[in-house]
Amino acid sequence: MKDVINVAFIGNPNCGKTTLFNAYTGAKLKVANWPGVTVEKKEGQFEFEGQKMKLVDLPGIYSLTSYTMEEKLSRQYVLGDDVDIIIDVVDASSLERNLYLALQFIELGKPVVLALNMMDIVEERGMEIDLHRLPEMLGIPVIPVSARKKTGLDILMHAVLHHVQSSKADPIEHHHAGGKHIHDHHAEYAMVYSDDIEDKIDILSSRLKEKYPDFANIRWLAIKTLEHDEEVLKEYPIDMSGVAENSLETELVNQKFSFIEEIIGEVLVNKDKKSQTTDKIDAVLTHPVWGVPAFLLIMAFVFFLTFTVGDFLKGYFEIALEWVSNGASELLLSLGVSDWIRSLVVDGIIAGVGGILTFLPNIFILFLALAFLEDSGYMSRVAYVMDSLMSKLGLSGRAFIPMLLGFGCSVPAVMASRALEDKSDRIRTILATPFMSCSARLPIYVLLSETFFPHNAMIAAYSMYVIGIVVAIAVAKFIKIGKGKKKTNTLLIELPEYKTPNAHTIFIYVWEKIKDYLTKAGTTIFIASIVLWVLLNFGPSGMTSYINESYAAYIGKFIAPALAPAGLGQWQLAVALISGIAAKEVVVSSLSVLYGIGNILSAEGMASLATALSATGFTAINAYSMMLFCLLYVPCIATVATIKRETNSLKYTWLSIGLHIATAWLVSTLFYQVASLIAGIL
Amino acid sequence: MSLADGTVGSSYTVKNICLDEAAKRRLEVLGMVQGTSVQILTRKRGSAMVIKVRGTRFAIGKEFAMGINVEA
Numbered sequence: 226m227k228d229v230i231n232v233a234f235i236g237n238p239n240c241g242k243t244t245l246f247n248a249y250t251g252a253k254l255k256v257a258n259w260p261g262v263t264v265e266k267k268e269g270q271f272e273f274e275g276q277k278m279k280l281v282d283l284p285g286i287y288s289l290t291s292y293t294m295e296e297k298l299s300r301q302y303v304l305g306d307d308v309d310i311i312i313d314v315v316d317a318s319s320l321e322r323n324l325y326l327a328l329q330f331i332e333l334g335k336p337v338v339l340a341l342n343m344m345d346i347v348e349e350r351g352m353e354i355d356l357h358r359l360p361e362m363l364g365i366p367v368i369p370v371s372a373r374k375k376t377g378l379d380i381l382m383h384a385v386l387h388h389v390q391s392s393k394a395d396p397i398e399h400h401h402a403g404g405k406h407i408h409d410h411h412a413e414y415a416m417v418y419s420d421d422i423e424d425k426i427d428i429l430s431s432r433l434k435e436k437y438p439d440f441a442n443i444r445w446l447a448i449k450t451l452e453h454d455e456e457v458l459k460e461y462p463i464d465m466s467g468v469a470e471n472s473l474e475t476e477l478v479n480q481k482f483s484f485i486e487e488i489i490g491e492v493l494v495n496k497d498k499k500s501q502t503t504d505k506i507d508a509v510l511t512h513p514v515w516g517v518p519a520f521l522l523i524m525a526f527v528f529f530l531t532f533t534v535g536d537f538l539k540g541y542f543e544i545a546l547e548w549v550s551n552g553a554s555e556l557l558l559s560l561g562v563s564d565w566i567r568s569l570v571v572d573g574i575i576a577g578v579g580g581i582l583t584f585l586p587n588i589f590i591l592f593l594a595l596a597f598l599e600d601s602g603y604m605s606r607v608a609y610v611m612d613s614l615m616s617k618l619g620l621s622g623r624a625f626i627p628m629l630l631g632f633g634c635s636v637p638a639v640m641a642s643r644a645l646e647d648k649s650d651r652i653r654t655i656l657a658t659p660f661m662s663c664s665a666r667l668p669i670y671v672l673l674s675e676t677f678f679p680h681n682a683m684i685a686a687y688s689m690y691v692i693g694i695v696v697a698i699a700v701a702k703f704i705k706i707g708k709g710k711k712k713t714n715t716l717l718i719e720l721p722e723y724k725t726p727n728a729h730t731i732f733i734y735v736w737e738k739i740k741d742y743l744t745k746a747g748t749t750i751f752i753a754s755i756v757l758w759v760l761l762n763f764g765p766s767g768m769t770s771y772i773n774e775s776y777a778a779y780i781g782k783f784i785a786p787a788l789a790p791a792g793l794g795q796w797q798l799a800v801a802l803i804s805g806i807a808a809k810e811v812v813v814s815s816l817s818v819l820y821g822i823g824n825i826l827s828a829e830g831m832a833s834l835a836t837a838l839s840a841t842g843f844t845a846i847n848a849y850s851m852m853l854f855c856l857l858y859v860p861c862i863a864t865v866a867t868i869k870r871e872t873n874s875l876k877y878t879w880l881s882i883g884l885h886i887a888t889a890w891l892v893s894t895l896f897y898q899v900a901s902l903i904a905g906i907l
Numbered sequence: 908m909s910l911a912d913g914t915v916g917s918s919y920t921v922k923n924i925c926l927d928e929a930a931k932r933r934l935e936v937l938g939m940v941q942g943t944s945v946q947i948l949t950r951k952r953g954s955a956m957v958i959k960v961r962g963t964r965f966a967i968g969k970e971f972a973m974g975i976n977v978e979a
Contacts, residue, residue, distance in 0.1 A: 288936035292929070321961040322938050478935045482943070503964070504948070511966075513951045609966035612955040621968060622955060646929070716955055716968030717933060 229277045230389055231307050235299060235330060236314035237323050238285030239602070239721035241342040244730050245314055245372035246282040249382075273382040281308075287322075289329040290454065290474075294643070297456065303333060310336045310389040312381070317354060317369070318346040318722060320493065324485045328416050331365060334442035336388050339367040340381050345374070346722060350501065355492040362488050364415045373727050414444070418480050425451060425468045432463050452477055503602075503722045510603065511720075516610040523603075527594040528690065532683055535587030536671075542583040543827045550575050550824060565768065569758055572821065577754025577814035581746045583826055584668045584810065585739065591664050592738040593731065595633045600726035600734075604629070605718050612716050618701045621645065621716040624654045628697055631661030632690070633738070635864040638663075639871055646715055653701050655868055656881055659860035660697040660888075662690050665809035668826075669855045672813050676831040677848035685849065689856050696857060696888060704884075745808055749862075753807040757800070757818055777819075791854060791890060792847040792897035802854065808861045846904060850897040858889035908979075910945065910958070911972035918946040919977035926974035934975070937965065945977060 236242040250269025267282040283302060284295035303311060313330050315323040330337050339360075347354060360367040366384045370377035410417045417423065429447035433440070440446055440461070449457040450465065453472035510519050553575055557567040598604050604626060612622030624645055631638035635658060642654040662670075666689070674685035760777035762768055769775055780803070781796025788799055797819040805812035817825035820837045824830045838847075859865065859882050869878040913919055921943045924931050938961040939945065948964060950956035955968050 290932065290936065292932060319961075319963045322963050325936065325938060474932070475935065475940070479940045482938055482940055485938075507949070507957070507964075511949055511957060513949065516951075605966070609955055609957060612966070612968060613951060616954065616968065622966070646933075715930070715970075716966060717937075717971060718966050719937075720957060720964040720966055 227309065229279050230386070231279050231281065231309045232385060233303055233308045233311045234280060234282045234314060235303070235311055235326070236285060237287055237316065237319070237326055239719060240285065240314050240316040240319075240323060241372045242285060242314040243282060244727050245340065245342060245370065245378075246280060247729055247733055248372055248375050248378060250280055271382075273379075273386065276386060278382075278385075287326060289326065289333070290452070293646075300456075303330070303335060308335060310338065310385055312338050312340050312385065314340045314342050314372075316343050317341045318343050318350065320354065321485055321489050324488060325481060327363070328481050328485070331363060331415050332445055332448065334445055337365045338381065338384050338388050339363065339365055340377075341367055341369045342372050344369045345371060346724075351495060353494040355494060359488070359492045362415065362491065373724075416481060416484060418477065422451070422473065422476070422480065425473075428468050429463065429465070433461065436463060437461055448477065501722075506723050507606070507720070510606055511609055516606075520607060520610050523598070527591070527598075528687060530594060531587055531591045531667075532686065535590045538586035539583055539826070542585065543824060546575075546579045546583055547824050547827065550579065565762070568762070569755070572818060573754050573758030574751065576817045576822075576825070577757070577811070578746050578751050580814045580817050580825055581668065581750050581810045582743075584671075585742065587667055587671075588664050588742055589735065589739060591667075592633055592735050595630065596731045596734040597726050600724075600730055602721040602723045605720050608716065608718050609720065614698075616716075618698060620650055620653065620701055621647075623716055623718055624650060624701070627654050627658050628661050628694075631658045631663060631697075633664055634741075635659045635661070635663045635860050636867045639864060639867045642871065650715070652872055652877055653704050655871055656704055656877070656884060657697040657701040659864055659868075659881070659885065660693050660700060660857060662693040662856055663809070663860075665861065666855055668810050668813045669805075670852055672816070672826060672831065672834070673848045673852050676835050677845040685852070689852055692853065692892075693856055696892070700884070700888075745810075749808050750811055750814060753804055753811045754814055754818065757804055757811075757815055760800075761818060772819075772821075788854075788890075790898070791893040792843075792850045792901070793854060793893070795841055795843070798851065802858065805855065806859050806862060808863070809855065812855055844904075846897060846900045849900070850893045853893040853896055854889045856889075857885060857892055859885045908977060909973045910947070910956075910975040910977050911969060913947050913977065915947050915950055917979070918944055919979055920944055922976045922978055924975055926971070930971065930974065934971070937961075937963070939975070945975070 234242055234246050246267070246269070249271045269280045269282075271278045271280055281302070283299045286293070286296050286299055288296060289300055290296055302308065311330055313327050315327060317323075327337070327339060341354070341356075341359075344354070354369075356367060356369060366388055368377055368381045368384050370381050410423065418426065426444060426447045429450050430443050433446050433450070434443050437443075437446070446457060446461055450461070450463060451469045451472075452474040453469070509515055512519070550571060554567065554571045557570060598607075607629060608622040608626055610622075611625040615622045615625055624642070626644070627638045627641040629638075630641050638658045638661070639655050642651050642658065645651045645654060667686070670686040670689050671682070674682040678685040757777065760780070761772055761775045762770075764771075764774040764776055764779070766774065772778060777800045778796055781799040784799040784803070785794050785796045788794055788802075793799070793802075797816070801812045801815035801819060804815045813825065816822075816834065817830070820834060822830050822833050822837070825834060860868075865878060865882065868881050869875070872878065910919065921939060921941055923941060924934060924939070926934070943960060946959040948957040948959055955966055956972055957964055957966050959965075
């Protein structure tokens, strides 16, 4: 037995694979960027009965062909030597569709254990699965589990340990066994094709065996050759004359599904349908008329929670920050450290990083709500509900999901655009998504709207989200990528059963986001605060207490004239905007450092910011213009890097940066000029 | 007839799929092959619809629905 057994988790999207994986590994691993959608490989360590295991979670896929990136990645990984055994997580309530992937993994020749998840839903519907017959027909162990209730977990691992050791395949029994074919494969393989296909497999197998004697599973290679699988044909070319001139993929898929129908007929008992909860909920949420209002209502509720409950909690964070800031100041004073160190720590680091930390409650609630929508199964309904609007933009309804996730963070949102098959759709979505107002921009709105629109702060902040959506949609509409030929609207998305969101899954998701946020506060924002402090306190003539002679002032004064038409002509604002490219929250911490205001988000802090800015003729119109500029200008470094990685093109990355700066400048200038004109008339 | 001409609540049997290869493959791996039964659960006027195939719900766009030929 090996020191460490490598276990790969595979399964269809929405089968509960990630929940099951999390149940074993807990939060001690790097997880995906948003629930339900696993894009990156996740690993976790686990020990069972003294045996160390490495668990790897692969992306959710429907098939093992090489059409999508996820499929290629999973296939290459599973085919490699790194995998000792596969756990195929199957949604028992969708057994028929899930078995298709299972058959392909069984065909691959590695040991497979079937984890039959969501048995509770099966029972709820008045159905039963014959757990004796199913393993007999598939030739692999089948273990019922519940990832949510954490039942069957030990039995599954026990089966994994057992199965990885036994080299002999389990006997397979079929009623159709013992055909007329010269090679009766029914005892060896679960999936046996029609006689003429088996003949072709035999011919190809012998040719392949001659040419690639070391390949472990020749039968699989032969089947993939018959399917004209792109990767297999490239890597293992073989003479296909007389056998597989045309791709037999459709025929092979048909035969697999015929076999699955045979299995379902034997193992699924009492198929009469009870009225299903999902249909009742969908009657409202995907209703032709009420679907859109229901969606808008849900989103309004999410933002209501983010602002009210978040702000309530934020109050306590501010009190704590003030206490820390004062405490640190007094401590450093009593230690007798030099003034510049005290200034760096209190005015630079604590003001910068601390100011950002007070937003934790708002961010927490926003991500909690998004995780809830995703894990409950509602997110994919949004794609359907918004499809009419999106198809007017020439995009699939699916493109709305990245945009919606953009309310949380642009980085995972841009990554979510991978789900779009068409390249030009993907790029248009990537260009549009960062205009959706991410949670990092929220601190800026809260600060400026509560300072300058004390009675209408929530409306002012909410308007940013609406403007963000409008701009994103306009960008998607008017940007033309590629040849601009008429394409098919490619909406095709599974609408999973609704379920009560799993507390553990949501906890892990939200914790990841909070961790990212804290890490950002501890790294990017920490460094940006120090750099900013240095730029503010040093100038060409060395350390200076006159902020006007600092490096920051020189830089800001250089750029400020370009921002003057938008009413943002003060050099401090230019510096804040530039530093905001590191992370949007830094705009807030910069303002607090630039204007020397500790705890800028407290009532006194806002009052002193208002005083400082008003002294220079900065009014509510300027503030709104600033909010618009922050909404629309270059997304943070992390997003730009993600755009570069996802588009794999410098051209599109620069296009994105240019588009953002131009849009921000145009919109805020237009607003400022028009609003000033109106204000002048009034 | 195409699935797009179907009525809500009715079930149809897939005859063939007239779409480009990639779109056809995507439907096939979800279990939509010749002879598969498809039920229309809900639809929006002139737009996407929700269908049930092999016990799973899918939302599909108009062009997909128009490319799937079915019989009652």
